[in-house]
Amino acid sequence: MDSSEVPEPSETKTDCDSQKSNYSQCYKNNYKTMDLTLQQRRETFLNEHKEKHSLVFDERRDLSELFEEYDCQTDESDMCDVEAMEVDVARPRKKIKFRMTMSEWFTQIPEDLSDNWLFKLCPLGKRRLVISHKGKTKCFNKFGHRLFKFASSLPGGSTRKTQKEGLTVLDCILNENTKTFFILDMLVWNSVSFLECEAELRLCWIRSRYEETPEMFSAYGKDTYQFNVLFDHPADIETIRSEIWQYNSQNEVNCDGLIFYHREAPYISGETPLVTWLKPFMLPERLNIEVPQEYERRKPPGYVNLESYIIYASERRKRRQLKKMDTEEIPMENN
Template identity: 35%
Template sequence: MVTAMMLKTYLEIINKLDGIVFIKRNCQVNERRHLKNNAHSHSMEIDWKKNETIVPNLESYELATSMMNSEWMLEKPEDIENWIAVLCPEGKRCCVIAQDNKTKSVNKYGTSLFHFPSLFPYGCHLPNNCPSHRKRTVLDCIYNFKIKKFYILDIIEWMGVPYTDFDAEFRFYFIQSKLSEIPGINEKSLKNTYPFELAPRMRTSELYIHLMEKNQYFHDHVELDGINFYYPESMYTPGDSPLMLWLKIFMIPEILHKPINDQLEQLYRPSNYVNIFEYIQNTKKKSRKNRRKKSTSSSCDTMEVDSMIEVEPEKDPAIGNDMCMEN
């Protein structure tokens, strides 16, 4: 005979079982809902990826657009003799990035120009090169199409350490010492497709002597494009900088009031040259005209180049290759 006490106990057990079943059922329902929501979100993700637009590499773009550019030297700085003069060859200004055991050069828009191995840290597959996406070596360079060679102007980053907050004098000393520690960096090889060389540099006071004695400043008959003058204590800052000034070599007598030898003047001075101000205005006009002409045809700056393509960009001889304008 079932007593009242036993009935009460049975009812408590049944209630507990119902609670357990309800909890389990509720978990199963939620799990199914979660799976359904996941499936829906997954299909949405697939649809989004189908419609996703491929954009240029943001990291390369940020690096390229943060490069320091020179301004025209319209008047002589008082302490110009102590500034560092960097001789710039004719070529294309670019940013060289060594990362993840490969190297690439990008133009001022961040578009990749070349992909190649180099002997810089993280620039190719070497036993001592441990790939790390967060670490890279970044250099400010000029690429000469004639001899397929990079000339280093400045250093931006080395093995993941930025050097933009160091002054120009230290940056130039540092990159020169690092280049001396990399055997074969100035030669072409399987691990170093393009040779790299530090662009010649000296105090402006020393430059005056060279301008009177020398006519050729680069090997293999590479032409001199112009001279960048760096204030020794200047940091590497993005955009145009008044602490990095640019002159064509035939402008030196006009602005710095120092002579150059006759052969240099005959070689580089345009026959219709009047003064630096008129030269800048004419260059701007021709540059705008050239850009309008190029806008009608496809440009390599509008797409990412996956393989290495060596095509020298169209260049108007009348415009030249001004560092502060084109490069």
């Protein structure tokens, strides 16, 4: 996922602070200097959203305005990640202003992990936002750039009379090898907004839609995409251990990581401490859970711990970005 994590006594600074990449703002929020502990930050996020109860965008009469497209040039802020360059720069580009939820690293274990958190095992792929509306289904990357459009059986996703109406917005991981969108989260279903609903309700609702109306998630036609829901589980140690050992025997796509949701978290645009991320090979280190050897073999050369990996991953993306910029022409602003 190119997507993509606990109350604790304190947030301590490490040597990572002095070694962070200049591009660190583009990756999962991790060792920022802050006065609040992670537990306090999570409580602040929850309390603020309970008080406001509604997002500013939800006050609009037409929910679709939140996901409207506009023509854009390459934004300077987008150049901090290789994925922002996936769009064909030779033709006009479409973009939406809406920002997806971005997870933080699972740097500390919540005291209420087993009681108030859920987790999903995520397959290899790239983070995508899928919007079906007015008879079309469109795929956007995590920066909001439209990548392609297709027909789907989702509400609003095709020109069929029964499917043309409505708006559906899904937070997904796309695996191109299997032409499958794996659904992480649901923002809107058939013009009903779930942005302010608790994560537990959102995940339960999309799971029930998938089980009761599987035809809505199947491929619309030949050579198009299907949808599959990633089921959530209580984040207790035994369940995590059981699911990570069973995963590869039940799924054709390898596991890329674990995403954790606080049960009460609304869908928050941008970074949030209420959604966190962990690689499978980090489970022994963070949760004392033994994992299959195949995950151990995926450790980067010289892997030490999560803190060092955060630096490693940031620098790797920086090198990939610079290499990409050397081989592709980046258009200048015309207006």
